[in-house]
Structures are given as C-alpha cells and as structure tokens.
Amino acid sequence: MEAHVSEMRNELQTRDGLWRRIQLECQKLYTELLKIKEYKDMQEIQKKDQSSHVQLTEQLENKNTELLLFAESGEHQEELNKIRNRVYRKEQSHCSEQQRMKTEISDLTEELHQKEITIATIMEKASLLERQLKMELDTKHKLLTKQQFLEFRYQVIKSENTHLKEMV
Numbered sequence: 117m118e119a120h121v122s123e124m125r126n127e128l129q130t131r132d133g134l135w136r137r138i139q140l141e142c143q144k145l146y147t148e149l150l151k152i153k154e155y156k157d158m159q160e161i162q163k164k165d166q167s168s169h170v171q172l173t174e175q176l177e178n179k180n181t182e183l184l185l186f187a188e189s190g191e192h193q194e195e196l197n198k199i200r201n202r203v204y205r206k207e208q209s210h211c212s213e214q215q216r217m218k219t220e221i222s223d224l225t226e227e228l229h230q231k232e233i234t235i236a237t238i239m240e241k242a243s244l245l246e247r248q249l250k251m252e253l254d255t256k257h258k259l260l261t262k263q264q265f266l267e268f269r270y271q272v273i274k275s276e277n278t279h280l281k282e283m284v
Contacts, residue, residue, distance in 0.1 A: 152224060
C-alpha cells in the first residue's frame with residue numbers, strides 16, 4: 117500500500133510539473149499577445165497618419181492646380197515640372213510604404229489569430245488536466261484515508277488477538 121501511495125505521489129509530482137510548464141507557456145503566449153496588441157495600437161497610429169497623408173495629398177493637388185494655372189501663363193514651366201516630379205515620387209514612395217505596411221499588418225493579424233487559437237487550446241487542456249488532477253487527488257485521498265482506517269482496524273484486531281492469546 118505504501119508503494120502504491122509513493123507511486124501516486126510520484127505521478128502527482130509529474131503532473132504538477134506538467135501543469136507548471138503549461139502555466140509558463142500560457143504566460144509566454146500572453147506576453148506575445150500583449151506585444152501584438154501593442155503593434156495593433158501602432159497600426160491605429162499609422163492609420164491616423166494615413167488620413168493626414170490624404171489631407172496633405174489634397175493640399176498638394178490644390179497647389180498643383182494653382183501651379184497649373186500659373187504655368188498656363190507660360191512662366192516657370194521648368195520649376196513646375198520639377199515640383200510635379202517630386203510630388204509623383206513622394207506619392208509612389210508613400211503608396212509602396214502603405215502596401216508594405218498593409219501586408220505586414222495582415223501577417224501580424226493572422227499570427228495573432230493563430231496565437232489566440234493556441235492559447236485557447238492550451239487553456240482548455242490545462243483546465244482538463246486540472247480537473248483530472250483534482251479527481252485523482254480526491255481518489256488518492258480517499259484511498260489514503262481508507263488505508264489509515266484499515267491500519268487502525270488491523271492494530272485493534274491485533275491487540276484483541278494478543279489479549280485473547282493471553283487469556284487462553
């Protein structure tokens with residue numbers, strides 16, 4: 117019976133170690149989740165920046181229109197072409213940067229989704245293991261109590277036997 121109890125203790129210690137590793141993994145995943153949320157906050161800031169870029173683009177278009185009107189007068193044509201080229205290059209650069217950011221955001225969103233699924237799965241498994249561990253602890257506690265009761269009865273019977281032998 118003692119060997120059985122020792123075996124049960126070893127098994128409980130093993131499961132406890134597994135439980136601690138699961139908790140550590142959950143903490144790591146939670147930390148990653150916080151990092152991803154921080155990145156999403158950065159996305160929001162970038163979206164606001166994009167809206168300000170749209171306003172700047174509109175202002176540039178208005179200036180461009182003014183320059184076109186000015187250019188029609190025949191003066192400063194070369195300067196106008198230089199400005200148009202700069203505006204075009206900046207718009208192209210900004211568009212490619214926006215596309216890169218959209219791709220990166222999409223990738224990070226997918227990664228976040230996968231990590232959330234992983235966290236949910238681990239939490240579910242951890243909950244199941246915890247329930248199993250509690251059930252096993254209850255069972256082992258009952259067995260230990262029963263063993264102690266049987267040992268007590270054994271001692272009582274042994275004492276009675278000794279008493280009866282003395283009487284005989």
